[in-house]
Amino acid sequence: MPEGYALNYIAVVLAAIVGLLAMGGMLMGSFMLAPKRRSDAKELPFECGIPPMPFTWSQVHIRYYIFAILFLIFDVEAVFLFPWILTFLTGASWIFYEMILFIAILLFGVLYGWRKGVLEWR
Secondary structure (H helix, E strand, O other): OOHHHHHHHHHHHHHHHHHHHHHHHHHHHHHHHOOOOOOHHHHOOOOOOOOOOOOOOOOOOHHHHHHHHHHHHHHHHHHHHHHHHHHHOOOOHHHHHHHHHHHHHHHHHHHHHHHHOOOOOO
């Protein structure tokens, strides 16, 4: 093993130890400084700030789930587009056609959702 590698590993181990000590110190500080008052409201499960009583059951429309899935799909698209731009600038031409196909599939998804009325917020 070359000589420089041991110094790099020592730096990584020291950074990990300092990070763990800092994390432990913050957790201990939070535990010691936090107020500890018990109440009935704190024992309830958290449901988006809405008290669960007297409404124990409510129906959520499927439109919200479809809207969220479409958001995730296009959020992932943005994640793929940024590295593609950097790779495309290096000069690989076949990557251009792959991304055109990817964007076409996503465009088909948007048009399908638009046609079905998923993107209309009522």
